[in-house]
Amino acid sequence: MNSCSRLVLLSICLVLCMRGGALAAQHSVTWDESTDFDSFAKSNTFKVGDQLVFKYSPGLHSVVELSSEKEYSGCDVSNAINSMSAGNDAVKLSKEGTRYFACGTPGHCGQGMKLKIKTVGANAAPTQDSSSKPSSTSASTSPILNSVTSFVALVVCTAFGFLNFV
Ligand SMILES: [Cu+2]
Numbered sequence: 263m264n265s266c267s268r269l270v271l272l273s274i275c276l277v278l279c280m281r282g283g284a285l286a287a288q289h290s291v292t293w294d295e296s297t298d299f300d301s302f303a304k305s306n307t308f309k310v311g312d313q314l315v316f317k318y319s320p321g322l323h324s325v326v327e328l329s330s331e332k333e334y335s336g337c338d339v340s341n342a343i344n345s346m347s348a349g350n351d352a353v354k355l356s357k358e359g360t361r362y363f364a365c366g367t368p369g370h371c372g373q374g375m376k377l378k379i380k381t382v383g384a385n386a387a388p389t390q391d392s393s394s395k396p397s398s399t400s401a402s403t404s405p406i407l408n409s410v411t412s413f414v415a416l417v418v419c420t421a422f423g424f425l426n427f428v
Contacts (some may be wrong), residue, residue: 263267267401272311275407276350286309286311286312286313287309287312287313288312288313288315288352289306289308289312289313289314290315290317291314291315291316291317291377292317292318292382293316293317293318293323293325293365293375294318294319294322294323294375295373295374295375299374299375299376299377299378302354302377302379303377303379303380306379307382307385307386308355308379308380308381308382309381309386310324310355310356310357310358310381310383310384311355311356311384312345312355312381313352313353313354313355314352314353314355314379315350315352315353316350316351316352316353316363317349317350318349319349320349321347322347322367323349323365323366323367323370323375324339324345324346324347324366324367325345325346325347325351325353325363325364325365325366326339326342326345326346326363326364326365326366327342327343327344327345327353327361327362327363328342328343328362328363328364329341329343329362331360331362331363331378332365333362334362334376334378337364337371337376338374339366339371340365342366345366347366355379355381356399357368357381358377358381358382358383359380359381360379360380360381361378361379361380361381362375362376362377362378363378363379364376387399
């Protein structure tokens with residue numbers, strides 16, 4: 263094997279390894295009345311494993327998580343499923359689906375301090391809101407496929423690395 267084809271193989275291995283090991287992202291959101299939360303939601307792709315971090319002045323605001331679209335649109339925070347008030351609140355996006363957040367300070371949600379985000383599978387392409395199909399079957403298997411790809415890439419890379427020394 264000449265050095266040129268080795269270089270090509272090495273490049274392929276590198277690409278495969280990087281593709282397999284996608285890093286989880288952290289999405290910081292400035293949690294106050296001046297933020298455009300719709301734009302924030304649209305300009306970010308939230309994937310399983312990512313983190314959402316709410317940054318604000320403690321005491322002034324809080325973060326409550328709501329369980330339904332109805333509560334979200336009506337700013338009904340009486341049945342919040344989670345409540346945070348530290349001012350640097352991280353939320354782990356552990357599965358696919360839509361999540362609803364609102365400010366718990368009276369009046370703030372009505373003024374627009376609320377955020378709705380959609381978490382997609384870790385391997386999903388960063389497309390803009392391809393409507394509301396559940397897509398659970400295809401996407402839920404992707405983390406496994408992802409691991410398989412990484413493993414195969416690792417084995418292939420190790421094998422070729424070994425051959426180069428023989
Ligand atoms: Cu607030």
